[in-house]
Amino acid sequence: MRSVDDVDNSSALLGLLSYLGIGVATFIAAFSLAISGVAAVLDRKRVLGLLRLLGMPVSEFRRIVSYEAAVPLLAVVALSSGLGLIVAQLILVGLTNGSRTIGWPDPLFLVALVISAALAVSAVVTTFGAIRRKTEVTSTRFE
Structure with a gap:
């Protein structure tokens, strides 16, 4: 017969493993987001360079790339969070x-969400260097 302490320990271990899984999945997703952002800039190198030659500031390019990354990311996070709550409620x-009912998640889950958001922001910020390098006047002139 299992004691209450055994159940609590196994629950804590499963919680820790789930946060580890969230961390690994978030790291892979952030890395993929950074690669796709740089690939999008490289794919549109000529068009972005011509816009730069016409006088469009680099900050405008940064805003465009940020929107391209943020809109799908926020849509997926909202959809997956909502569906996760619905599925959890249906299972319970x-x-x-x-x-039984569903309560608020523990603070570690909120910390995991903040870290995930920080990784997503850092993935988008990494594309800013590629934007500046690939849209310089000299690189567009020889294109």
């Missing part, structure tokens, strides 16, 4: 006949 209602 189905398995426990409505005797």
Whole structure:
């Protein structure tokens, strides 16, 4: 027979493993976001360079790339969070006949979300260097 302490320890271990999984998945997603951002800049190198020659400031390019990364990211986060809560509620209602409810997540989950957001922002910021290098006047002139 398992004691209450065994259940608490295994629950804490599963929670720690889930946060580790969130961290690994977030790191891979942030790395992929950075690569796709740089690839998007390289793919549109000629067009962006010509816009730069016409006088468009680099800050405008940064804003465009930020929007291109932020809109899908926020949409996926909102959709996955909402669906996760719905699925969790359906599982609890189905398995426990409505005797249990979902409460607010523990503070570590919120810390994991903040770290995930920071990694996403850093992935977008890494593309800013590629924007400046690939849209310089000299690199566009020889294109």
